[in-house]
Amino acid sequence: MDASRIGLWGSSYSGGHALVLGATEQRLKAVVSQVPAINGHVAGSRRAVGDAKTALEQSFIDDERDQAAGKAPRMIAVVSSDPSQPAAYRLPSAVGFYTQPGPEEYGWDNTVTLQSTRAARLYEPGVWASRVSPKPLLFIVAEDDELTGTDLALEAYEQAQEPKSLVILPGGHFEPYVENFEDSSSAALNWFLQHL
Numbered sequence: 001m002d003a004s005r006i007g008l009w010g011s012s013y014s015g016g017h018a019l020v021l022g023a024t025e026q027r028l029k030a031v032v033s034q035v036p037a038i039n040g041h042v043a044g045s046r047r048a049v050g051d052a053k054t055a056l057e058q059s060f061i062d063d064e065r066d067q068a069a070g071k072a073p074r075m076i077a078v079v080s081s082d083p084s085q086p087a088a089y090r091l092p093s094a095v096g097f098y099t100q101p102g103p104e105e106y107g108w109d110n111t112v113t114l115q116s117t118r119a120a121r122l123y124e125p126g127v128w129a130s131r132v133s134p135k136p137l138l139f140i141v142a143e144d145d146e147l148t149g150t151d152l153a154l155e156a157y158e159q160a161q162e163p164k165s166l167v168i169l170p171g172g173h174f175e176p177y178v179e180n181f182e183d184s185s186s187a188a189l190n191w192f193l194q195h196l
Contacts, residue, residue, distance in 0.1 A: 016125030023131035030195035034140040038126030038152040126156040133161030147173035
């Protein structure tokens, strides 16, 4: 590895990590943040409203109490379209992406700890966007991102200092991984070729 040419490309939750590390890890020379988690509180609040939000908040409290009493952490589905099943995500795009057929050897299980969901709602890596500079920062944003929020990503991009660049891809949160992978990966590769 050439320690003078380290770039970081993070996507979704890791897109938020890329902002935090871009601001705090001096060995990084260029950063790409793709469909990034920016503000877990706002994004999470958009997905759970009204009675669903109240029930979710109560489940967080109950889980903490149970763990303090020595019980195992509560588990929920990562995705589910069944409103009676607790799940981290219910957006049709998320259900479709996570439940698509994949190689059996991956052994993916549609479960996550409830406390992981709570931690995601408390995570606000977008505040670090303005601190990445002087490292070159590329934002790759989906124009209809219902999961992490197109508007939140664009607000964080506006806060970022130069040098920076913005690529907006059509579609939602998951398109950069599949339908628009050629465009998203080429943008990141070109950014690294230009700045590393």
